[in-house]
Amino acid sequence: MRQFLRRQRYLIDYSLSALARRPGKHLALLLVYTLVVFLLASVMLFTQSLRREAALVLAQSPEIILQRQIAGRHDLMPAEYLDRIGRIRGVSAKYGRLWGYFYDPAVRANYTLMVPPPGSPAHGEPAPGDIVIGAGIARTRGLEVGDYLSLRSARGEPFAFRVAALLPHSTELVSTDLMLLGADDFRRFFAFPADRFTDIVLQVRNPREVRKVAEKLSLALPDTRPILREEILRTYDAVFGWRQGLVFVLMGGMVLAFVIFAWDRAAGLSGEERREIGILKSIGWETGDVLRMKFWEGAILSLTAFFLGYLLAYAHVFYLSAALFEPVLKGWAVLYPDFRPIPFVDGIQVATLFFFTVFPYTVATIVPIWRTAVTDPDAVMR
Amino acid sequence: MIELRDVKKVFNQGRGNALWAVRGVTLDLEPRQVTVFTGPSGSGKTTLLSMIGALSRPTSGRISLDGTLLSNLPERFMTQVRRRTFGFVFQRFNLIRGLTVLENVMLPAYPLAPDYGDLRRRARALLAQFGMDAKADDKVEWLSGGEAQRAAICRALINAPLILIADEPTANLDSARSRELIGLLGELQDLGKTVLVASHDPLVFESARVSRVVELRDGLLAEDA
Numbered sequence: 263m264r265q266f267l268r269r270q271r272y273l274i275d276y277s278l279s280a281l282a283r284r285p286g287k288h289l290a291l292l293l294v295y296t297l298v299v300f301l302l303a304s305v306m307l308f309t310q311s312l313r314r315e316a317a318l319v320l321a322q323s324p325e326i327i328l329q330r331q332i333a334g335r336h337d338l339m340p341a342e343y344l345d346r347i348g349r350i351r352g353v354s355a356k357y358g359r360l361w362g363y364f365y366d367p368a369v370r371a372n373y374t375l376m377v378p379p380p381g382s383p384a385h386g387e388p389a390p391g392d393i394v395i396g397a398g399i400a401r402t403r404g405l406e407v408g409d410y411l412s413l414r415s416a417r418g419e420p421f422a423f424r425v426a427a428l429l430p431h432s433t434e435l436v437s438t439d440l441m442l443l444g445a446d447d448f449r450r451f452f453a454f455p456a457d458r459f460t461d462i463v464l465q466v467r468n469p470r471e472v473r474k475v476a477e478k479l480s481l482a483l484p485d486t487r488p489i490l491r492e493e494i495l496r497t498y499d500a501v502f503g504w505r506q507g508l509v510f511v512l513m514g515g516m517v518l519a520f521v522i523f524a525w526d527r528a529a530g531l532s533g534e535e536r537r538e539i540g541i542l543k544s545i546g547w548e549t550g551d552v553l554r555m556k557f558w559e560g561a562i563l564s565l566t567a568f569f570l571g572y573l574l575a576y577a578h579v580f581y582l583s584a585a586l587f588e589p590v591l592k593g594w595a596v597l598y599p600d601f602r603p604i605p606f607v608d609g610i611q612v613a614t615l616f617f618f619t620v621f622p623y624t625v626a627t628i629v630p631i632w633r634t635a636v637t638d639p640d641a642v643m644r
Numbered sequence: 645m646i647e648l649r650d651v652k653k654v655f656n657q658g659r660g661n662a663l664w665a666v667r668g669v670t671l672d673l674e675p676r677q678v679t680v681f682t683g684p685s686g687s688g689k690t691t692l693l694s695m696i697g698a699l700s701r702p703t704s705g706r707i708s709l710d711g712t713l714l715s716n717l718p719e720r721f722m723t724q725v726r727r728r729t730f731g732f733v734f735q736r737f738n739l740i741r742g743l744t745v746l747e748n749v750m751l752p753a754y755p756l757a758p759d760y761g762d763l764r765r766r767a768r769a770l771l772a773q774f775g776m777d778a779k780a781d782d783k784v785e786w787l788s789g790g791e792a793q794r795a796a797i798c799r800a801l802i803n804a805p806l807i808l809i810a811d812e813p814t815a816n817l818d819s820a821r822s823r824e825l826i827g828l829l830g831e832l833q834d835l836g837k838t839v840l841v842a843s844h845d846p847l848v849f850e851s852a853r854v855s856r857v858v859e860l861r862d863g864l865l866a867e868d869a
Contacts, residue, residue, distance in 0.1 A: 269757035276754060283742035534741075541738045544699055545752040546727030546803065548720060636719070640691075640700035 299571025358459030398438030543639035651705035731800030
């Protein structure tokens, strides 16, 4: 064992000196390789952290949202449905929600207007004429607490709301375009019927009962559709997965270019390198020794690129808020959330990235070297 | 004792440009002697030496070393024989550029993985023996022809081989350096090494230190040609 380790040390020593002897070639390769790992790892880390963030936020959302449907489209929910639901075993609370979207032509952005649900932890229902807004709206409209926000209502009347508070920065991913206001203000602003809600939410304490409750709701109110929290989580997952896939496809060409570059650089042995292999064999190195030495050369290069690329990606995503990918991965809205993802590293993801970057490179370099290394070394005599 | 029996070597066999470099050589080489293979360019000296040194295999015929048949050994065992038995000094030295003299000398021992300190001491001792200790940490591309030659000899001797094979060792040296080299080869014989040299330089094959001269012509021993 000691002999084996010492032998590897000699081979690594030689590989390091071989890398240092052709600095131009290897630095160029290291740079491109690091860039590819950096981009792939950035997308992976960022999407993963978005998923996690969304899951954390949704963890506090209600278990079931009940929407009324008409002709397959979302319709307003009659308030009397709250009574028609009656008492279902397992449901700990139920209430109607008021929320909607408003397009602000001044900044060409959509806001989400919402009446805080009862017992809302952060701010409760704002007083008449007051609003609580997300950081995105505040940034875009240049608002601070105490300022007034003027909007034109559904009937064309001007409405001025006083900013009573700003939503906390930590929830910006989901609250950047959010505007909280009182129920009366909401109804007046949108000319929303007094006997209607946007939807109804139900809280179910035991997660195992959620599906059963949803079934009962479908039977009791056939024109409604229950949306479960787990379904929303799945949708988020799919959306982020889809966006991640989209970026990967865009990056596919670049990765392919890298593979060709790496193959050419690493596998295409120069005359000098072929001669060097011949010399090593003629002075007593076995084919296996040459292959092991070249394996170490590839492994040192690819591992360095992998760790450098991954660390840079980590810094890019968690310290610079993934500045390069924000527009694609966070959303399509005008109000980009400004948020810092929570640092999080997934072992399986690291292993996947490692497998798809380090492994192919190492194999790509070994095959042509093997072809050279198995030839008789007498060529160096000529 | 090295025995060659009807050894032949053809390059590009079966093609239009096939070349018979060695056409049937039968020869016994005594140990602890300086044997010089001479003959004009293309006579098969280098090809024959590369087969004796287990760098390549004969197309037909047999080569054996102290009764062990070399020509039929699998590649791995051939390498082991080459590593433990032979040391090579090539015409163009074949030192690896970018490495120091010391690193080049130590290189043949890497696959054997000896203790690093021991190996370094051995390499330094060899360099001192050949007057190269001051150049140990220089890159090989900075060496003169004579210095590169001596570095190559040190490298050939690092694994303490029984047989040293030198291909045209004086091709890149002036007369004074050539004589010095012949003296060095003689010293190796005194140390019990077998020395096989390919050369068409009269300074080499007419030297008093040479025990035997084998003349080749057109891939055959001159006496058979």
